[in-house]
Amino acid sequence: RKEVEQDPGPFNVPEGATVAFNCTYSNSASQSFFWYRQDCRKEPKLLMSVYSSGNEDGRFTAQLNRASQYISLLIRDSKLSDSATYLCVVNPRGTGRRALTFGSGTRLQVQP
């Protein structure tokens, strides 16, 4: 089982739609969680951290469910500029590896 699993998509949605991605992680000791965004042929960029109580940044809402070991990202009022690949990222505590683990990403295509 992969440490971090995401549905690769693509998710094709119209402008203005609400879309949600889930990501599951295997290490129950994981402590830090993030969502990154990667545009085609560009470097990944931090979108937002994910906190235990859930957090919001404008149109983006992130949730963490420790019991079920998944995190989610909700995008409201989708814009064309939201088209990108969204990477779920986890800090796998207890593995001895002091580095984050990146999921393979979920591709979002927002259509006019």
Place this chain on the structure above:
Amino acid sequence: NAGVTQTPKFQVLKTGQSMTLQCAQDMNHNSMYWYRQDPGMGLRLIYYSASEGTTDKGEVPNGYNVSRLNKREFSLRLESAAPSQTSVYFCASSAGGGQPQHFGDGTRLSIL
């Protein structure tokens, strides 16, 4: 405000040639990382350096060596390039192992 700088941005090599990819960060980060990303795949960690003077293997270290030259610089060396090493290489840095990583804009490497 440069962040993470990678050189070169593009490179074509012949099988068996060697080269070094350079990475420097100006954020006073302790940890630095090298990833490769192949088409349709996620980021795979090659090597990382949790702090100056230390390096550790990641998921796919074979065929690579690294040097943490000082706190700012972390280089990746291919001693004898193989076509399987054709990829996009990203360098990243973070304040610590569980902290968000900041990426350079990548090196596109083709090995013929």
